[in-house]
Amino acid sequence: MPLAIFALTIAAYAIGTTEFVIVGLLPTVASDLNITLPLAGLIVSVYALGVTFGAPILTALTGRIERRPLLLGLMALFILGNTVAALSPNYEVLLVARVLAAFAHGVFFSVGSTIAADLVPENRRASAIAMMFMGLTVAIVTGVPIGTHIGQMFGWRATFWAVTALGVLAFAGIAALLPSTLSKAAPASLLDQVRVLGSGRLLIVFAMTGLGYGGTFVTFTFLAPILQEITGFSEQSVSLILVLYGLAIAIGNIAGGKIANKDPIRALIGLFILQSLVLVAFSFTAVSPILTLVTLAALGFLSFANVPGLQLYVVQLAEEHRPGAVDVASALNIAAFNLGIALGAWLGGIVVDSALGLGATPWVGAILVAGALLLTIWSGALDRRSVPALQTA
Secondary structure, eight states: OOHHHHHHHHHHHHHHHHHHHHHHHHHHHHHHHTOOHHHHHHHHHHHHHHHHHHHHHHHHHTTTSOHHHHHHHHHHHHHHHHHHHHHOOSHHHHHHHHHHHHHHHHHHHHHHHHHHHHTSOGGGHHHHHHHHHHHHHHIIIIIHHHHHHHHHHHOHHHHHHHHHHHHHHHHHHHHHHSOSOOOOOOOOOHHHHHHHHTOHHHHHHHHHHHHHHHHHHHHHTTHHHIIIIIIOOOHHHHHHHHHHHHHHHHHHHHHHHHHHTTOHHHHHHHHHHHHHHHHHHHHHHTTSHHHHHHHHHHHHHHHHHHHHHHHHHHHHHHHHHOGGGHHHHHHHHHHHHHHHHHHHHHHHHHHHHSSSOGGGHHHHHHHHHHHHHHHHHHHHHHHHHHHHHHHHO
């Protein structure tokens, strides 16, 4: 892989840490700010919504900026957002800080995905995207558990100071490793941007992304309280369990990239089937410490294995149906990932606050993933119909 992709991976690591570390700190933040657990869960939703709406709009607005200065500016915004989070005196300021960091997140991954895909031969594009997203998975393996431990030992604000330092390191990595001359697509016209949302084929994929990725977050958002209150693990054990979960995610991300290189639709169908089944199983295994660890390892593997395939598939369809707005389509898919997170975290909060309780979050998440599976099968059928039409033409 070119060194430029590793520069993107470093930045993805910093961004992934700040996005997911809040999951391990949710009980700590709720206690410190004197808010309920579902209200604390909105910290996850607000960040995700910031990415959802910031990614497509800011990507379009920054389309004429050269890639390297743009990425450096995004990391500067990321550093600012996490600094404000570390200094935030209350819940409201923390939400604002999360939105600032989310704006940087959205544009980074939408632009970074297209850069990663363009830096390698066509048959390695999914693997290149997977390598960039590996920063997210490594962040979950190391950044989230370490950040959770720091927050439990020194307070959650100390965690955000550590994330700020990661942002500074990522800024230096981009400045040192990313080429000063990067190819970029011509900025999409306003009409092209609107047409992306007007493409039924792309809307199906966005929905696949939102439901398939977001289904896991119904449970993952509240994983720490599930492990403590239902399974019976101690607070200190949560950090170690997050390491296991993150390792499984890293393996799943690499495997998902390799599987999706040739046929992303077929890969996604298999992954969504397994993901929904494992979520249902977790509803029953959560009461057993040993079975919980096994189930979480499987869930971790599956929860990120679909990312490369989903991102590659939307780029492929955009090149076919909306070739003038591939960057915007990529940004909208990043938005769909995070809209799924927001939906999952919000829905999980409703379930936790209802008579169903924490234990119901896995099977509710499975319903969302099953919806993604049905959409994937439908999209694959549409692909097969279009091939004969192209051959006839």
